[in-house]
Amino acid sequence: MSAKPYEIVERALELSRADGCVVIADERSTANLRWAGNALTTNGVTRGRTLTVVATVDGAQGTASGVVSRSAVTAEELEPLVRAAEAAARDAGPAEDAQPLVGRDPGSAVSPDFTDSPAETSSEVFAAFAPALGESFARARAGGRELYGFAHHEMVSSYLGTSTGLRLRHDQPTGSLQINAKSPDRTRSAWAGRATRDFTDVDPAAIDAELAQRLGWAERRIELPAGRYETLLPPTAVADLLIYQLWSSAARDAVEGRTVFSRPGGSTRIGEKLSELPLTLRSDPHEPGLQAAPFMIAHSSGDDASVFDNGLPLSATDWVREGVLNRLITTRHTAALTGLPPAPAVDNLILDGGGSRSLEEMTAATERGLLLTCLWYIREVDPATLLVTGLTRDGVYLVEGGEVVGEVNNFRFNESPVDLLSRATEAGRTERTLPREWSDHFNRAAMPALRVPDFNMSSVSKGV
Numbered sequence: 001m002s003a004k005p006y007e008i009v010e011r012a013l014e015l016s017r018a019d020g021c022v023v024i025a026d027e028r029s030t031a032n033l034r035w036a037g038n039a040l041t042t043n044g045v046t047r048g049r050t051l052t053v054v055a056t057v058d059g060a061q062g063t064a065s066g067v068v069s070r071s072a073v074t075a076e077e078l079e080p081l082v083r084a085a086e087a088a089a090r091d092a093g094p095a096e097d098a099q100p101l102v103g104r105d106p107g108s109a110v111s112p113d114f115t116d117s118p119a120e121t122s123s124e125v126f127a128a129f130a131p132a133l134g135e136s137f138a139r140a141r142a143g144g145r146e147l148y149g150f151a152h153h154e155m156v157s158s159y160l161g162t163s164t165g166l167r168l169r170h171d172q173p174t175g176s177l178q179i180n181a182k183s184p185d186r187t188r189s190a191w192a193g194r195a196t197r198d199f200t201d202v203d204p205a206a207i208d209a210e211l212a213q214r215l216g217w218a219e220r221r222i223e224l225p226a227g228r229y230e231t232l233l234p235p236t237a238v239a240d241l242l243i244y245q246l247w248s249s250a251a252r253d254a255v256e257g258r259t260v261f262s263r264p265g266g267s268t269r270i271g272e273k274l275s276e277l278p279l280t281l282r283s284d285p286h287e288p289g290l291q292a293a294p295f296m297i298a299h300s301s302g303d304d305a306s307v308f309d310n311g312l313p314l315s316a317t318d319w320v321r322e323g324v325l326n327r328l329i330t331t332r333h334t335a336a337l338t339g340l341p342p343a344p345a346v347d348n349l350i351l352d353g354g355g356s357r358s359l360e361e362m363t364a365a366t367e368r369g370l371l372l373t374c375l376w377y378i379r380e381v382d383p384a385t386l387l388v389t390g391l392t393r394d395g396v397y398l399v400e401g402g403e404v405v406g407e408v409n410n411f412r413f414n415e416s417p418v419d420l421l422s423r424a425t426e427a428g429r430t431e432r433t434l435p436r437e438w439s440d441h442f443n444r445a446a447m448p449a450l451r452v453p454d455f456n457m458s459s460v461s462k463g464v
Helices: 005-015 075-091 129-142 204-217 235-247 251-255 332-338 359-364 417-423
Strands: 020-036 039-059 062-071 146-162 167-182 189-196 227-233 280-283 317-321 349-352 368-382 387-400 403-408 410-415 431-433 445-447 450-461
Touching: 005 020, 005 039, 005 075, 005 146, 005 167, 020 129, 039 075, 062 075, 129 146, 129 204, 167 204, 189 204, 189 368, 189 387, 189 431, 204 387, 204 403, 227 235, 227 359, 235 280, 235 349, 235 368, 235 417, 235 431, 235 445, 251 332, 368 450, 387 450, 410 417, 417 450
Parallel strands: 227 368, 349 445
Antiparallel strands: 020 039, 020 146, 039 062, 146 167, 167 189, 227 450, 280 317, 280 349, 368 387, 387 403, 387 410, 410 450, 431 445
């Protein structure tokens, strides 16, 4: 792995004998901390490289593609990798999503830092965070709490080169923090998570104070039956639900009548009002604090991505605008197939609801309802309505007269994110959040808390 990433990309393109070629070199470095019982247990740093080669071969019946990815590719293994991709293309039939590879655009054909060394993370990313975490351990110990959790930081430098002349590069930092606080007898548990780019904006003391408050609320236990309750969904829970909604919004699936966004007769619900609140669900690769790749990086093809679209510029997209469904995910191929505008997926998601109140202020304005911490084990039940089921976890609290009066039992819920948007009566202040269920796959999200007057807690769960 002594060769620089851009050199590997250039060499692979030189070796290609295919009609078209795309090469993606992903340089990844990670740093992590783990702790249990108010003490650090492990830490580590890793580094690695993954190389993906996409070969396209033209034929009388169309263009075929072959994709091969391998880790830790040496100079000797590079030509066999390129040949394997070409062989895969020759053995495949014409690719349904075949399009001309993205060509040179004078304004974006070459990233100025394409030949620079990859960005890397290291244990230094925790230089200020780790001592503050240690102070939180001392406070937790004195307060009778045990803290468990992990901090993870990753830097991925992606180098993308094509036979059409694109030479693009993107550095993506991704950080997450998850902390569980438990009572010494393990009967009470609270969770908090944060997403970050560099850990300079994470305050362990504030998180510990939040967890201490929640463990205090849990000292009083109240049993409630299943049913529909006015419920405050915190930003993390809203993110988990709406990320799943985004993943389920491929235009082709909708046109073919297979999703909640389908309309009879082979059309979609674009233009239909989904919420009475002025909710805008959007993605923007340049969103401050949530920056994502401004061009398509596709390692495989599907209805929501195409290897032929590698290097395609990405822009701000409103999926829902002022409560109205505005866009569904399309590649260039599925846009042509469905007659909808091109709308590639972007690796972040923001919900703007126009509200200004914090979750604490929304709680204070609640006469009686439930305050959730997070959702867990979310699974789809019915794609036609996007009905999903899952569990509450690490704290469900009863609010009466604007105050939390105790912790209640956990529930299994059955809800559709799309239906929730139609029934929500208040959206709070949008803030960056860490999705708990999907944090390993989708980290960049900003959401408000939502008030839902009749959230369906379908059964009682005995889990903590």
